[in-house]
Amino acid sequence: MIALGIEGTAHTLGMGIVTEKEILANVFDTLTTERGGIHPKEAAEHHAKLLKPLLEKALKDAGISMGDVDVVAFSQGPGLGPALRVVATAARALALRYNKPIVGVNHCIAHVEISKLFGDIKDPVGLYVSGGNTQVIALEGGRYRVFGETLDIGIGNALDMFARELGIGFPGGPRIEELAQKGNKYIELPYAVKGMDLSFSGILTEAVRKYKSGKYRVEDLAYSFQETAFAALVEVTERALAHTEKNEVVLVGGVAANKRLREMLKGMAEDRGAKFFVPPFEVCRDNGAMIAYTGLKMFKAGIKFKLEETVVKQKFRTDEVEVTWT
Numbered sequence: 001m002i003a004l005g006i007e008g009t010a011h012t013l014g015m016g017i018v019t020e021k022e023i024l025a026n027v028f029d030t031l032t033t034e035r036g037g038i039h040p041k042e043a044a045e046h047h048a049k050l051l052k053p054l055l056e057k058a059l060k061d062a063g064i065s066m067g068d069v070d071v072v073a074f075s076q077g078p079g080l081g082p083a084l085r086v087v088a089t090a091a092r093a094l095a096l097r098y099n100k101p102i103v104g105v106n107h108c109i110a111h112v113e114i115s116k117l118f119g120d121i122k123d124p125v126g127l128y129v130s131g132g133n134t135q136v137i138a139l140e141g142g143r144y145r146v147f148g149e150t151l152d153i154g155i156g157n158a159l160d161m162f163a164r165e166l167g168i169g170f171p172g173g174p175r176i177e178e179l180a181q182k183g184n185k186y187i188e189l190p191y192a193v194k195g196m197d198l199s200f201s202g203i204l205t206e207a208v209r210k211y212k213s214g215k216y217r218v219e220d221l222a223y224s225f226q227e228t229a230f231a232a233l234v235e236v237t238e239r240a241l242a243h244t245e246k247n248e249v250v251l252v253g254g255v256a257a258n259k260r261l262r263e264m265l266k267g268m269a270e271d272r273g274a275k276f277f278v279p280p281f282e283v284c285r286d287n288g289a290m291i292a293y294t295g296l297k298m299f300k301a302g303i304k305f306k307l308e309e310t311v312v313k314q315k316f317r318t319d320e321v322e323v324t325w326t
């Protein structure tokens with residue numbers, strides 16, 4: 001079977017074409033602005049403009065035509081309303097025009113599900129870290145439960161905002177990582193675990209304040225920012241692992257590119273006798289293949305959406321979805 005997946009929750013429009021076993025195409029384009037930040041309308045316009053060329057490219061890469069597609073999947077949420085609506089409208093139009101079934105996919109779940117296509121992963125605890133999202137999720141009782149999440153900004157946004165204050169450009173994550181490699185002195189920053197959840201605004205405010213004081217090396221601040229924020233992510237993931245008694249950890253989302261975060265999480269997983277896995281970056285970042293892959297699994301489990309069920313869900317909760325396909 002073949003699924004087409006359209007991703008467009010935020011600034012990336014992605015088109016993926018997959019079978020149960022492999023990715024046939026995975027193309028994307030990201031709206032980048034000099035300053036970063038959230039631009040719902042611009043994202044929607046970007047997606048509308050690129051839908052046709054990206055679809056054509058994906059079909060060409062896969063060597064198929066729309067007639068070969070068995071199901072059309074799209075990112076139903078969570079995300080930016082205007083961007084979500086463009087993608088849902090496109091998915092509906094394709095489903096109607098080519099008489100295909102349609103399935104709406106939860107973006108956060110798709111990030112974790114796609115790891116199963118690459119690794120020998122069956123039932124992981126997932127740490128999903130991106131610009132806008134930070135969640136620790138795992139299947140329990142037929143749903144992906146959220147074991148911890150950010151109460152304010154995503155870790156990626158926190159890194160981007162800190163980088164902006166340092167004047168080192170956007171996206172900030174990779175630049176902070178580079179700087180941090182040259183740091184070695186730990187400077188105390190507020191810890192980010194709040195009960196079961198996380199909060200990164202305190203670290204950000206304090207790191208910016210210390211930077212502006214002129215008393216610290218930026219390399220040391222970048223290093224300390226990463227150490228403090230990542231330790232919190234590892235702690236919440238470890239708790240979920242202990243609670244669920246699972247033995248696999250996957251790291252997904254754009255921030256999964258970070259080597260120090262990988263190292264810290266791997267150490268924790270191995271100490272607990274759990275397997276640690278990071279899928280290839282093209283499916284860690286926002287992409288259409290993960291939507292196609294999850295949509296295909298849902299469809300094969302008998303899930304089909306009526307057109308009126310395809311309304312977008314800006315605040316789509318991870319634990320809203322009954323997982324009947326694994």
Ligand code: ATP
Nearest residue numbers: 010130131132133156171173174254255257258285
């Ligand atoms: P979402 O809509 O899921 O929140 P997104 O629009 O933030 O996704 P992603 O590609 O998943 O898109 O993630 C981008 C984020 O990843 C940015 O905040 C960027 O700074 C961060 N990032 C990328 N590379 C690294 C890195 N090496 N270290 C830390 N952060 C990184």
Ligand code: FE2
Nearest residue numbers: 111130285286
């Ligand atoms: Fe994402």
